[in-house]
Amino acid sequence: MSERRSVLITGASKGIGAATAERFMAADNGVTDLILLARESAEFTATQERLHAGNPHGKAIRPYYVDLADRARTVGVLKDVMAEVGRVDILVNNAGYTSPRAFQQVEFADFERTMAVNLYAPFTLVQELLHNGNTFELIVNIASTAGMAGRPGWLTYSASKAALITMSEVMKEELAIYGTRVVCISPGRCATDLRKTLAPDEDPTTIMQPEDVAGVIEMLTTDVGRFVDSRNLVVRL
Numbered sequence: 081m082s083e084r085r086s087v088l089i090t091g092a093s094k095g096i097g098a099a100t101a102e103r104f105m106a107a108d109n110g111v112t113d114l115i116l117l118a119r120e121s122a123e124f125t126a127t128q129e130r131l132h133a134g135n136p137h138g139k140a141i142r143p144y145y146v147d148l149a150d151r152a153r154t155v156g157v158l159k160d161v162m163a164e165v166g167r168v169d170i171l172v173n174n175a176g177y178t179s180p181r182a183f184q185q186v187e188f189a190d191f192e193r194t195m196a197v198n199l200y201a202p203f204t205l206v207q208e209l210l211h212n213g214n215t216f217e218l219i220v221n222i223a224s225t226a227g228m229a230g231r232p233g234w235l236t237y238s239a240s241k242a243a244l245i246t247m248s249e250v251m252k253e254e255l256a257i258y259g260t261r262v263v264c265i266s267p268g269r270c271a272t273d274l275r276k277t278l279a280p281d282e283d284p285t286t287i288m289q290p291e292d293v294a295g296v297i298e299m300l301t302t303d304v305g306r307f308v309d310s311r312n313l314v315v316r317l
């Protein structure tokens with residue numbers, strides 16, 4: 081049997097996560113297993129159906145249902161992934177959450193959930209997989225241009241993404257000894273459901289689409305992508 085090569089994508093039910101899964105599924109890129117993490121939903125079911133319908137290279141689709149704010153459940157899922165797949169070569173930390181509020185209206189529980197999904201979950205995925213003996217070829221952390229400059233009403237989201245950008249810098253330096261590349265991507269305005277929450281009056285047809293960001297992620301896994309050495313790669317129109 082030829083050697084297996086896997087990619088794990090969080091937030092895989094829709095938006096950038098689903099678009100990235102579809103790109104990896106369609107390409108003849110050596111990836112044999114798509115490990116998809118998301119909460120159970122109609123969108124996640126629909127994404128899996130599309131992937132099964134468009135699978136020209138016979139890749140394995142491995143969905144895992146998890147709320148990444150639940151750290152204990154996330155740790156358990158990662159143990160299952162290692163037992164069932166054996167390794168994670170490419171990790172795309174894409175899942176995101178926010179509930180925009182003015183500073184004085186922010187509920188602390190919501191701040192905690194934002195940090196849990198946007199920051200603690202990427203930390204947990206990388207650390208737990210390392211603890212389980214996994215070494216990565218590539219880690220892609222999806223931050224945001226909102227993490228580069230604070231914006232009114234976006235306090236919890238901007239804070240979580242700023243921390244992810246900095247955490248990615250540390251990962252890049254510390255994991256280099258394993259031959260792991262770490263790239264942080266900060267998309268600008270992108271037509272996702274999360275963006276609708278942040279900017280409900282915006283016309284989504286006038287901004288970047290999830291497929292555009294997915295194309296950049298796919299590029300990073302190619303031979304050309306090896307020459308992209310950026311601590312924070314800004315992707316925007």
